[in-house]
Amino acid sequence: xxxxxxxxxxxxxxxxxxxxxxxxxxxxxxxxxxxxxxxxxxxxxxxxxxxxxxxxxxxxxxxxxxxxxxxxxxxxxxxxxxxxxxxxxxxxxxxxxxxxxxxxxxxxxxxxxxxxxxxxxxxxxxxxxxxxxxxxxxxxxxxxxxxxxxxxxxxxxxxxxxxxxxxxxxxxxxxxxxxxxxxxxxxxxxxxxxxxxxxxxxxxxxxxxxxxxxxxxxxxxxxxxxxxxxxxxxxxxxxxxxxxxxxxxxxxxxxxxxxxxxxxxxxx
Amino acid sequence: xxxxxxxxxxxxxxxxxxxxxxxxxxxxxxxxxxxxxxxxxxxxxxxxxxxxxxxxxxxxxxxxxxxxxxxxxxxxxxxxxxxxxxxxxxxxxxxxxxxxxxxxxxxxxxxxxxxxxxxxxxxxxxxxxxxxxxxxxxxxxxxxxxxxxxxxxxxxxxxxxxxxxxxxxxxxxxxxxxxxxxxxxxxxxxxxxxxxxxxxxxxxxxxxxxxxxxxxxxxxxxxxxxxxxxxxxxxxxxxxxxxxxxxxxxxxxxxxxxxxxxxxxxxxxxxxxxxxxxxxxxxxxxxxxxxxxxxxxxxxxxxxxxxxxxxxxxxxxxxxxxxxxxxxxxxxxxxxxxxxxxxxxxxxxxxxxxxxx
Ligand SMILES: Nc1ncnc2c1ncn2[C@@H]1O[C@H](COP(=O)(O)OP(=O)(O)OP(=O)(O)O)[C@@H](O)[C@H]1O
Ligand SMILES: [Mg+2]
Numbered sequence: 001x002x003x004x005x006x007x008x009x010x011x012x013x014x015x016x017x018x019x020x021x022x023x024x025x026x027x028x029x030x031x032x033x034x035x036x037x038x039x040x041x042x043x044x045x046x047x048x049x050x051x052x053x054x055x056x057x058x059x060x061x062x063x064x065x066x067x068x069x070x071x072x073x074x075x076x077x078x079x080x081x082x083x084x085x086x087x088x089x090x091x092x093x094x095x096x097x098x099x100x101x102x103x104x105x106x107x108x109x110x111x112x113x114x115x116x117x118x119x120x121x122x123x124x125x126x127x128x129x130x131x132x133x134x135x136x137x138x139x140x141x142x143x144x145x146x147x148x149x150x151x152x153x154x155x156x157x158x159x160x161x162x163x164x165x166x167x168x169x170x171x172x173x174x175x176x177x178x179x180x181x182x183x184x185x186x187x188x189x190x191x192x193x194x195x196x197x198x199x200x201x202x203x204x205x206x207x208x209x210x211x212x213x214x215x216x217x218x219x220x221x222x223x224x225x226x227x228x229x230x231x232x233x234x235x236x237x238x239x240x241x242x243x244x245x246x247x248x249x250x251x252x253x254x255x256x257x258x259x260x261x262x263x264x265x266x267x268x
Numbered sequence: 269x270x271x272x273x274x275x276x277x278x279x280x281x282x283x284x285x286x287x288x289x290x291x292x293x294x295x296x297x298x299x300x301x302x303x304x305x306x307x308x309x310x311x312x313x314x315x316x317x318x319x320x321x322x323x324x325x326x327x328x329x330x331x332x333x334x335x336x337x338x339x340x341x342x343x344x345x346x347x348x349x350x351x352x353x354x355x356x357x358x359x360x361x362x363x364x365x366x367x368x369x370x371x372x373x374x375x376x377x378x379x380x381x382x383x384x385x386x387x388x389x390x391x392x393x394x395x396x397x398x399x400x401x402x403x404x405x406x407x408x409x410x411x412x413x414x415x416x417x418x419x420x421x422x423x424x425x426x427x428x429x430x431x432x433x434x435x436x437x438x439x440x441x442x443x444x445x446x447x448x449x450x451x452x453x454x455x456x457x458x459x460x461x462x463x464x465x466x467x468x469x470x471x472x473x474x475x476x477x478x479x480x481x482x483x484x485x486x487x488x489x490x491x492x493x494x495x496x497x498x499x500x501x502x503x504x505x506x507x508x509x510x511x512x513x514x515x516x517x518x519x520x521x522x523x524x525x526x527x528x529x530x531x532x533x534x535x536x537x538x539x540x541x542x543x544x545x546x547x548x549x550x551x552x553x554x555x556x557x558x559x560x561x562x563x564x565x566x567x568x569x570x571x572x573x574x575x576x577x578x579x580x581x582x583x584x585x586x587x588x589x590x591x592x593x594x595x596x597x598x599x600x601x602x603x604x605x606x607x608x609x610x611x612x613x614x615x616x617x618x619x620x621x622x623x624x625x
Contacts, residue, residue: 159351161349161351162353162355164340164347164349165349165353165355166355166366167320167339167340168341168343168345168346168347168415168424169341169366169370169415170342170367170370170371170418171366179366180355183357184357
């Protein structure tokens with residue numbers, strides 16, 4: 001009995017320590033975004049000044065908008081490419097499938113720094129100017145594997161007999177895709193898209209190397225502003241981003257839950 | 269509603285010939301069971317009829333028309349898979365309606381036909397449920413309704429009852445039989461359960477290693493199996509193998525490895541030929557041995573062990589090293605057999621089956 005109790009208390013302490021380790025920095029940051037002191041010093045005095053500053057900071061807002069658009073485009077294209085890829089893969093021979101797989105998943109195991117640098121060198125060699133399209137392409141290349149991971153897990157559990165059944169009931173390939181395959185893949189498409197969105201939104205090295213002058217993204221802008229003197233504005237911005245991620249995550253979670261409930265049905 | 273012919277159809281995976289030049293003619297509206305051990309190519313055969321697989325050789329004909337170039341969705345088939353494959357994101361009613369929509373049935377007619385089909389499988393009150401809210405037997409009935417509602421000309425059922433427990437399976441068998449007879453659809457029924465094949469079908473096709481071993485009515489296949497595999501796969505059998513010594517007067521004498529056996533029955537083989545005979549255990553009559561004489565054509569032995577399985581009592585009799593199985597329905601025995609008892613085994617001449625060597 002007492003032994004059991006001890007392990008129980010110990011376990012709880014351990015869990016609290018792990019949670020602190022994971023989330024304390026974020027929590028402190030969020031707290032400081034509401035603190036009056038410019039130098040993050042105590043005592044704590046509540047203010048919304050930094051949020052006001054943030055809203056008025058042209059450069060930061062522009063960068064935020066760029067990041068958002070870039071991540072959105074990356075997420076959407078990754079989902080489309082990823083879906084096409086895993087669907088096409090089912091018609092390939094094992095060997096070919098393996099080769100294609102390695103090629104597409106490769107960027108996951110190459111440091112982004114090197115990806116960014118080598119892309120820059122290649123663009124230069126080919127005589128192109130840096131532009132946003134290359135940035136987007138770079139982001140897509142590094143984010144695609146993450147979408148693929150999620151999609152692949154889903155499709156491997158997707159029963160091929162559902163599509164065959166649809167055909168036997170008279171449906172052509174397009175109808176089968178629209179009414180059977182797509183609904184089954186939808187949760188994974190949303191989750192995969194979100195993951196790619198986040199990878200892109202977060203990315204510093206690729207953007208840093210490929211971004212044409214006059215443009216910037218949030219990670220770049222944050223890096224710059226830290227270099228030239230830190231303001232709690234960044235804290236406020238980070239808090240907004242965290243809040244935004246949590247909301248998106250919650251929405252995705254809700255969609256997935258309801259979708260999985262109705263979709264996965266029998267296969268547990 | 270269609271006559272189906274399989275002409276030399278063959279399927280090869282790599283170096284593995286999974287279905288090997290199969291020929292089969294199936295009458296319009298009849299129910300054929302494809303029976304065979306796991307991996308013998310039953311599903312592959314069915315999938316070629318459906319159009320999911322393209323035969324590497326030979327062709328499939330519906331009403332004498334080759335369907336090689338007809339895609340699955342134009343073949344007008346009804347399928348039920350072992351896994352049922354109900355669409356998980358649709359309700360029962362939507363599942364059943366799906367095929368009707370694809371066949372261009374007018375929207376106004378669909379609800380009526382869906383309910384009609386569900387009523388026939390006693391699932392009407394579950395129309396608004398999702399598949400995962402149904403039991404295995406209920407899902408199976410929905411799958412059946414979904415396949416039947418489009419009035420297919422060929423019905424393909426792949427071990428669709430095997431996931432059910434024994435009692436439900438037997439219930440579903442008779443229900444299935446009734447449904448299929450009502451709709452008069454040509455049906456292929458794949459199973460590896462011989463009892464199911466017997467009770468359900470007009471004809472049985474016994475497959476083994478990609479070839480057809482025998483086709484016939486359940487009675488033909490059971491009572492006159494062609495070879496050892498069929499005799500063994502459908503029911504149980506005692507085998508007697510050896511060189512024919514003589515035959516005549518209702519007695520067959522064969523030389524086995526270590527002795528000579530006289531068996532009641534007749535044969536078309538000539539003396540000196542290798543022969544193989546079989547007797548069904550339920551045809552073997554077991555009597556206590558009185559005196560030292562063994563009647564000609566009978567076997568003498570000692571009961572080695574007894575297997576009690578409710579309605580049937582099987583005695584395994586040791587006849588000089590050869591084990592012979594006998595079966596009696598519980599009620600028909602005048603007294604319980606005893607282990608170690610000396611017995612005489614005999615049968616009517618017609619029950620000795622000559623098999624191909
Ligand atoms: N797509 C495939 N690729 C390679 N081999 C296959 C394929 N499909 C089936 N086979 C092989 O073909 C053989 C026959 O398979 P099939 O599914 O027709 O057997 P079955 O008679 O239906 O068996 P079961 O009773 O277990 O369902 C098996 O040995 C199987 O391994
Ligand atoms: Mg099978």
